[in-house]
Amino acid sequence: MPVATDLLDIQDLTVTFGGGSSRVTALHGVSFDLRKGETLALVGESGSGKSLTALSIMGLLPPEGHVAGGRVMLGSEDLLTQSRRDLVRTRGSRVSMVFQEPMTSLNPVLTVGRQLTEGLEFHRGATRAAAKARALDLLKLVGLTQPERRMRQYPHQLSGGMRQRVMIAMALACEPDLIIADEPTTALDVSIQAQIIDLMLDIKERLGTAILLITHDLGVVAEMADRIAVLYAGHVIEIAESLTLFDTPRHPYTEGLLAAVPRLDVLVAGTTARVRLAELPGSVPSPADRTNGCPFTPRCPIATARCAAEMPPMTPLDAAHSVACWERAP
Amino acid sequence: MTRFILRRLFTALITLIISSFLVCMLIHLIPGDPVAMMMAQNSSPTPEQLAAMRHMLGLDLPLWQQYFHYVGRLLTGDMGRSIFGSEPVGKLLLERLPNTFALAFAGLAIAIGFGMPLGFFAAYKKGSWADSALMAFAVAGVSVPNFWLGLMLVLLFSMTLGWLPVAGEDWRSMILPAVTLGVTYMAIIARMTRSAMIEVFSEDFIRTARAKGLPESIVMFRHALRPAMISVVTIIGVVFGYLMGGAVVVENVFSWNGLGRLAIQAINYRDYPLIQGFILLFATIIVVMSVLLDIAYAWLDPRISVQ
Ligand SMILES: Nc1ncnc2c1ncn2[C@@H]1O[C@H](COP(=O)(O)OP(=O)(O)OP(=O)(O)O)[C@@H](O)[C@H]1O
Numbered sequence: 001m002p003v004a005t006d007l008l009d010i011q012d013l014t015v016t017f018g019g020g021s022s023r024v025t026a027l028h029g030v031s032f033d034l035r036k037g038e039t040l041a042l043v044g045e046s047g048s049g050k051s052l053t054a055l056s057i058m059g060l061l062p063p064e065g066h067v068a069g070g071r072v073m074l075g076s077e078d079l080l081t082q083s084r085r086d087l088v089r090t091r092g093s094r095v096s097m098v099f100q101e102p103m104t105s106l107n108p109v110l111t112v113g114r115q116l117t118e119g120l121e122f123h124r125g126a127t128r129a130a131a132k133a134r135a136l137d138l139l140k141l142v143g144l145t146q147p148e149r150r151m152r153q154y155p156h157q158l159s160g161g162m163r164q165r166v167m168i169a170m171a172l173a174c175e176p177d178l179i180i181a182d183e184p185t186t187a188l189d190v191s192i193q194a195q196i197i198d199l200m201l202d203i204k205e206r207l208g209t210a211i212l213l214i215t216h217d218l219g220v221v222a223e224m225a226d227r228i229a230v231l232y233a234g235h236v237i238e239i240a241e242s243l244t245l246f247d248t249p250r251h252p253y254t255e256g257l258l259a260a261v262p263r264l265d266v267l268v269a270g271t272t273a274r275v276r277l278a279e280l281p282g283s284v285p286s287p288a289d290r291t292n293g294c295p296f297t298p299r300c301p302i303a304t305a306r307c308a309a310e311m312p313p314m315t316p317l318d319a320a321h322s323v324a325c326w327e328r329a330p
Numbered sequence: 331m332t333r334f335i336l337r338r339l340f341t342a343l344i345t346l347i348i349s350s351f352l353v354c355m356l357i358h359l360i361p362g363d364p365v366a367m368m369m370a371q372n373s374s375p376t377p378e379q380l381a382a383m384r385h386m387l388g389l390d391l392p393l394w395q396q397y398f399h400y401v402g403r404l405l406t407g408d409m410g411r412s413i414f415g416s417e418p419v420g421k422l423l424l425e426r427l428p429n430t431f432a433l434a435f436a437g438l439a440i441a442i443g444f445g446m447p448l449g450f451f452a453a454y455k456k457g458s459w460a461d462s463a464l465m466a467f468a469v470a471g472v473s474v475p476n477f478w479l480g481l482m483l484v485l486l487f488s489m490t491l492g493w494l495p496v497a498g499e500d501w502r503s504m505i506l507p508a509v510t511l512g513v514t515y516m517a518i519i520a521r522m523t524r525s526a527m528i529e530v531f532s533e534d535f536i537r538t539a540r541a542k543g544l545p546e547s548i549v550m551f552r553h554a555l556r557p558a559m560i561s562v563v564t565i566i567g568v569v570f571g572y573l574m575g576g577a578v579v580v581e582n583v584f585s586w587n588g589l590g591r592l593a594i595q596a597i598n599y600r601d602y603p604l605i606q607g608f609i610l611l612f613a614t615i616i617v618v619m620s621v622l623l624d625i626a627y628a629w630l631d632p633r634i635s636v637q
């Protein structure tokens with residue numbers, strides 16, 4: 001892999017909750033990388049650890065959560081071992097985040113303008129006037145009309161789609177190299193979802209910002225992602241370029257996911273139908289009753305005795321496609 | 331905002347009408363013959379004297395008429411006359427009002443001025459020994475009865491150390507009663523502030539503020555404090571109600587010449603017009619205060635004040 005252009009390199013990220021006998025492992029050595037300007041989609045069922053991966057990168061795990069191992073390299077720095085001060089300087093400035101719920105993710109008692117300018121003032125040392133000018137530009141960039149008026153408004157005066165645009169403007173404020181978007185469209189109306197996706201595509205093209213896109217929505221994935229990493233029960237089980245993954249998924253779980261989905265070209269052609277990850281029979285084992293084997297064993301149609309005993313390692317099939325499965329990449 | 335205030339004033343008016351009705355009917359809720367009890371203090375009244383008294387108080391009229399007379403008199407500022415001393419109730423109450431206000435507001439200032447920062451600090455240090463110590467102190471503050479705390483403070487600062495007067499009228503003699511009154515409500519406010527802050531800390535927008543890379547001090551003071559204050563303001567109204575009740579006790583412990591002492595005297599003498607006036611005044615003060623706090627609340631919260 002072309003190491004020189006790597007922006008983010010996550011290696012063996014392990015996250016646990018609780019301590020002693022009630023300790024559970026939620027992320028089991030997650031590894032993937034993201035190149036400059038690339039959009040990587042992180043997909044997987046609910047509870048597979050997508051948000052935890054994002055929050056670990058940001059250093060925003062809930063207080064009960066604990067990074068038990070691994071590295072999150074941004075350039076040459078490990079975000080996990082950064083001092084609090086450096087972490088604060090990285091967040092919002094080099095890596096920023098767009099959350100799922102635009103209603104609750106904006107501060108209800110501060111104006112949109114204040115929430116946009118404060119990051120610029122803190123990270124860039126911008127004066128009030130300069131920060132305000134930049135904020136107006138950002139609001140225009142994300143396609144909000146009447147930016148002066150928006151600056152003075154409070155979040156409750158905006159619609160859901162407008163709020164998400166504000167969130168995106170906030171994330172873009174300091175021109176980060178990477179934006180992590182955790183289900184940025186899930187909470188929005190279907191018609192608004194398409195607009196937000198278009199906005200993100202536009203930003204990706206115009207600003208070249210890398211995006212780590214977390215979503216359930218395979219339509220969104222098909223439209224936006226350059227590569228896809230599939231997460232299952234806290235393991236990355238397959239990673240490949242989008243087209244490859246949609247055309248020739250190798251992991252039985254990925255195959256199952258895509259089985260119920262129309263063909264990729266249909267999705268890209270812009271059907272308004274937003275396809276969610278198919279519900280496979282059975283469910284993800286809860287972190288508490290995990291074995292040492294492949295976590296997909298109980299649901300896998302081609303499982304063998306070895307699967308229950310040993311976790312398959314991520315094995316490259318070619319330069320851009322890796323899979324963790326005993327049967328598919330022995 | 332204007333509509334919010336109007337609606338709030340309307341409910342306040344309803345509350346006052348209900349209070350005045352209850353106060354008017356109070357005299358009928360007392361077991362036995364109130365007039366006989368009132369007059370029993372002097373001598374044994376004759377039936378004629380009792381009837382005359384009943385007539386003077388309007389107790390011989392039908393209930394609804396009694397109420398309309400009562401309200402009619404109230405609207406002209408006439409709260410009746412004290413049975414003992416026969417001074418106008420309004421005048422007696424107004425004389426004592428400034429003393430009670432001074433005490434209550436000093437108590438409230440102590441409660442808010444110390445309670446909020448302590449709760450804030452405890453929330454910030456949640457789980458630390460400082461947090462545990464503060465909250466243990468708060469539980470103690472809530473559980474210790476006012477009068478007992480008052481007596482202990484007198485014992486320590488007046489009797490033993492001789493720093494402060496036991497009773498009197500100047501500001502130095504207000505310190506002990508104000509502290510006594512303040513400490514209990516300080517504990518309540520500290521706990522409320524702590525839980526409000528902790529709740530705000532778990533909000534998504536705090537995570538957003540952190541994700542923006544703002545230092546923890548800005549997250550605390552700009553993003554968390556005001557939403558937390560909004561919920562604390564809503565309970566200060568309730569606290570104020572309790573505090574006015576506490577003032578009655580504390581005034582009597584410290585012989586502070588306010589409404590509370592007057593009320594206890596009125597109760598001892600079964601001076602019903604004075605008791606009624608006192609209750610009505612207290613109810614009015616609490617209602618007015620809660621309206622003011624609700625307006626402050628609406629003003630602090632743009633979700634209400636900015637449409
Ligand atoms: N506060 C917590 N305490 C204990 N375990 C937790 C906590 N938060 C998350 N987990 C564990 O981590 C797992 C992954 O959670 P995460 O929020 O990352 O899932 P997700 O893939 O983002 O799911 P969703 O699609 O529902 O958002 C959960 O299944 C849960 O077992």
Ligand code: SF4
Binds near residue numbers: 302
């Ligand atoms: S390792 Fe075994 S159980 Fe896991 S996906 Fe492959 S075949 Fe199925």
Ligand SMILES: [Mg+2]
Binds near residue numbers: 050051182
């Ligand atoms: Mg999630």
